[in-house]
Amino acid sequence: xxxxxxxxxxxxxxxxxxxxxxxxxxxxxxxxxxxxxxxxxxxxxxxxxxxxxxxxxxxxxxxxxxxxxxxxxxxxxxxxxxxxxxxxxxxxxxxxxxxxxxxxxxx
Numbered sequence: 001x002x003x004x005x006x007x008x009x010x011x012x013x014x015x016x017x018x019x020x021x022x023x024x025x026x027x028x029x030x031x032x033x034x035x036x037x038x039x040x041x042x043x044x045x046x047x048x049x050x051x052x053x054x055x056x057x058x059x060x061x062x063x064x065x066x067x068x069x070x071x072x073x074x075x076x077x078x079x080x081x082x083x084x085x086x087x088x089x090x091x092x093x094x095x096x097x098x099x100x101x102x103x104x105x106x107x
Contacts, residue, residue: 012037012096015089019055021048023097025082031100032081034062035069041093045070049080055088064095073100 013022022045025032036043043064046055053059062070072081087095 010096010098012094015093019086019088021084022087023083023085028101029082030102031073033071033098035096036064037094037096041091043095045087048084055086
């Protein structure tokens with residue numbers, strides 16, 4: 001029996017060494033995952049709800065090496081996962097973002 005795999009179209013952002021806002025959720029966000037989709041380089045993430053200081057390679061909330069991922073959900077991590085989130089790369093890197101919305105509330 002053969003199975004056909006579908007590629008998941010995950011939103012992604014190319015980051016450089018300049019910090020940018022990468023995500024802002026709303027009241028319907030239930031879970032959120034970030035992944036470093038690059039083969040080299042590090043991504044530094046900051047949830048602006050937790051700290052107003054600009055994200056940098058020396059001042060960040062979370063770091064993701066090549067292929068690393070991190071996930072959050074409302075039940076465990078609270079509403080602060082909605083962000084806003086800012087990120088910066090140690091070089092040119094790809095940040096993949098996978099939000100999960102509560103379909104019962106969304107539509």
